[in-house]
């Protein structure tokens with residue numbers, strides 16, 4: 742089984758996957774996965790705080806998977822070793838804690854999964870580059886091309902797309918003012934890039950986070966499920982999205 746949530750933010754919001762709150766945890770085994778759609782936040786100080794949370798995650802029976810959001814320390818994250826895993830590249834944080842890298846497609850639990858990640862910090866003007874803000878929070882052109890190349894090979898078909906921020910046509914995309922001039926020229930416009938992927942790709946469900954809401958929308962008949970408090974099994978989410986679509990027809 743694959744359970745999905747988003748925005749654990751290290752110590753701040755990780756309680757939602759603590760077995761004391763997350764009921765399904767008691768029946769999960771090493772065959773199961775817990776996927777976090779960005780703002781993992783457990784790679785932040787590169788020291789004792791990270792170690793505490795990573796040790797705890799390593800002690801849990803399942804494999805924790807995460808994409809990056811805008812609240813990760815990219816200097817520390819980029820230092821972890823890269824390995825092949827189920828058809829794509831991952832950073833191995835711990836044997837059962839893996840970073841799903843930008844633009845990679847994986848095959849596990851009977852589904853194909855496109856990992857996107859990245860997001861704009863609305864408060865970057867108040868943050869310090871290299872200390873609590875990184876340009877790398879959004880895709881480079883090279884990372885965007887990696888996603889396109891892998892989708893091309895997959896015939897632009899995947900079961901699940903995982904992003905942190907949303908595509909341009911999502912109502913939440915306008916939540917904050919966007920200033921692309923904060924980034925260097927090698928960075929894409931993240932919302933526009935995600936929009937391009939949304940339009941071209943066939944998928945059963947798109948998962949995202951970042952806006953701290955639990956919401957379901959359909960765009961051109963394709964569901965986008967935003968997660969925050971919810972920790973939900975992926976097949977349940979797909980079923981729920983299909984039912985909502987049927988009811989609205």
Ligand SMILES: [Fe+2]
Pocket residue numbers: 779780810811812860905950951952
């Ligand atoms: Fe975020």
